[in-house]
Amino acid sequence: MAERVVAEAVGITELIDLTGKRAFVTGGGQGIGMAIARRLVEAGAVVIIGDLDPAAQAAAAAIGAGFAACDITEPDQLDAALDVVTSAGGLDIVVNNAGIFPTTGPMIDVTDAFIHRMLDVNVRAQFSVAREAARRMQHGGSIVNLASIAGLGGGANISAYSASKAAVISLTRSFANELGPKGIRVNAIAPGIIDTPGVQDQLAPLQAGGVDITQRIAANPLGIAGQSDHVARVALFLVSELAEFVTGHTLIVDGGATA
Numbered sequence: 714m715a716e717r718v719v720a721e722a723v724g725i726t727e728l729i730d731l732t733g734k735r736a737f738v739t740g741g742g743q744g745i746g747m748a749i750a751r752r753l754v755e756a757g758a759v760v761i762i763g764d765l766d767p768a769a770q771a772a773a774a775a776i777g778a779g780f781a782a783c784d785i786t787e788p789d790q791l792d793a794a795l796d797v798v799t800s801a802g803g804l805d806i807v808v809n810n811a812g813i814f815p816t817t818g819p820m821i822d823v824t825d826a827f828i829h830r831m832l833d834v835n836v837r838a839q840f841s842v843a844r845e846a847a848r849r850m851q852h853g854g855s856i857v858n859l860a861s862i863a864g865l866g867g868g869a870n871i872s873a874y875s876a877s878k879a880a881v882i883s884l885t886r887s888f889a890n891e892l893g894p895k896g897i898r899v900n901a902i903a904p905g906i907i908d909t910p911g912v913q914d915q916l917a918p919l920q921a922g923g924v925d926i927t928q929r930i931a932a933n934p935l936g937i938a939g940q941s942d943h944v945a946r947v948a949l950f951l952v953s954e955l956a957e958f959v960t961g962h963t964l965i966v967d968g969g970a971t972a
Contacts, residue, residue: 729954731758731806736758736807738750738778743772744910746764750762753949756953781798785839785841786834804846805855812835860963862970898956901964907939932970
């Protein structure tokens with residue numbers, strides 16, 4: 714039987730403190746990934762951002778994070794980036810954020826090539842990141858996968874994206890069961906519409922057609938636009954000791970849109 718830990722004996726500042734932890738955030742050059750990396754740095758973690766855009770290096774430096782050029786669909790690049798993280802003390806936290814945005818169009822127009830690319834990035838590559846991270850987490854750790862509310866309920870014109878995010882949610886549960894005995898917690902975050910540059914770009918055609926996209930983004934019971942930092946705060950909770958007994962869970966962050 715595992716040794717019982719008296720949770721109440723740990724102070725609140727210790728629960729949120731990530732000092733000495735080493736973290737890898739994929740797709741962290743902007744938006745949600747950047748916000749998560751910033752919060753992890755603030756909590757004391759040594760953070761490496763992996764991104765395929767070289768311009769992300771300057772953004773990483775601005776928040777006190779390191780940078781590794783990385784396309785997660787390329788195994789050699791992924792291994793090299795993770796080696797950068799582990800070279801100075803191991804790996805404790807991985808945020809599997811990199812992915813393709815949802816716009817796909819009517820399902821009758823979606824090509825096999827697009828479906829292949831969507832699943833390759835959002836499912837196969839996320840699987841690879843989690844697998845390679847788990848191999849390097851010799852003393853336990855935490856993995857957070859970025860899913861979406863689209864993976865819970867689907868939606869018109871985002872069929873391939875919805876399928877990919879549903880797979881992420883399923884993988885999260887499977888990984889949690891398999892990696893729990895190794896002391897590795899695996900959870901997912903399912904954001905709703907978050908006001909990021911990528912979402913603004915996706916909604917631009919609607920705006921051109923007369924739709925108030927500001928109102929569209931804030932169409933939830935709270936009536937506020939979801940921000941990247943809303944997701945980042947949840948990620949910080951999940952990787953910290955505040956969530957010590959939480960694994961296999963998908964936490965919805967959507968202002969109540971799916972309530």
